Amino acid sequence: MKRVPSGIIPVISVDRKSADALYQQIYDAYRGAIVGRTLRPGQRVPSTRMLADELGISRIPILNAYSQLLAEGYFESRVGSGTVVSRSLPDQTPAPHVRSARPEKSKPEARRISKRTTSVDKNVPWRRGWGPFGVSQVAFEHFPFPVWNRLITRQSRHSYAKSMDYGDPLGLRKLRTAIANYVRTARGVRCEDEQIMIVSGSQQALEITTRVLLDPGDSVWMEDPGYRFAYRVFGFHGCKVVPVPVDHEGLNVAAGIRSARQARAALVTPSHQYPLGVTMSASRRLQLLAWAEQAGSWIIEDDYDSEYRYESMPIASLQGLDHHARVIYIGTFSKVMFPSLRLGYIVLPVDLVEAFHAVRLSMDIGPSHFFQAVLADFIGEGHFSRHIRRMRVVYGERRSALIESIRKEFGSEAEVTGGQAGMHLSMALTGIRDREIALRAADENLWLVPLSSSYLTKPQRPGFILGFGSTSAEQMPAAVRKMSALIR
């Protein structure tokens, strides 16, 4: 006979001393939960035997209550699939507490939330969807799924008791070693395995770094234009964001010093500035490091996509030039693998490891052991470097197709920057309302991020940040024509 999986036992309590019969109490509890939508249509209910065990009573009152609920249409029963909450309920009136779950618009102050939440950047992130120009979208069709799936299967066969315990807050040793080897070799980062902390993406890396290094009221330099998601993190922690302009050499260090010499930290994307794409010049790198050393401040290096460089060899990290351990280096697997993996890493100065460890324990302790182990195998067995090499060719073709199509459609009207690396570029256009166009484009399945939204101060240059990761070279000309039609 087919075994039917048991449902989750709902919160039902029975009172033997009550004047109401037990079957009545069970019936009322189920009916209330169904009408109040605690139990949803189609949801399985536990077997009478299981519920009797749980409540410590005989099955008889439960059988009676169930047959009443079946008769009235609150439950339905199918041979082989057990008893479920009916998909066509007789009474759908929401319970009073459901109606009051959303506050009346007229008195929002009645429901207090934290001050720091109310003061956080309310700028909604740009509408995101799957399709041409989506920033941070990778070419999934080129991902080596057979290899990845094989490693997942192998890992799932090798679960052992220790792998189910809380892991090391710094991350799985095998993955930390693999990352240290990788960043030392490919990114010129100076580190040992002990300095690596595994995190769930750069966003969490920024969150932890801010908690460890900064206090409310501390000033932080941010590139202007820059990465808005980072702005949110600093804002949330009550830090004062100091916008520092970016020019063709990257962050203008002298301007930063003029605005806030004593800032506690600077967040930079030196390999491929987000969103303009410039590479920070050697002299700016040295100026920035000298400032950090003199001011006793920290540099947070967000190296999010520099694995892909098309016109020259990858640029070594800023961290590799640092002789005073002032740089916190952040890397992510969101672009080189895929974003939902939610794995990234921080390379920590040796003397900060303990503090990061302590803060991590007050958070989520660490990402799931399972995918850390799968990724460690993927890197260790050479699939990672092979994948990057292959993807560099794929993205290189997509990027060339995008630049060529922009030239054809816009000629000298469009100023393209940042196409020498990564998976997106910026296209500045004068005299357009980029936010309005981006909203309209989303309705046409084109996912443009308005360039102006990345500026922290005025003037905000209009244009678009265009991802080329998920659009094939063949589809690119048509996508750019469609964008051009929307703009004009």
Ligand SMILES: Cc1ncc(COP(=O)(O)O)c(C=O)c1O
């Ligand atoms: C500047 C910058 N940093 C980091 C990331 C990646 O964030 P995460 O690792 O949290 O996915 C992105 C993604 O688009 C980015 O643009």
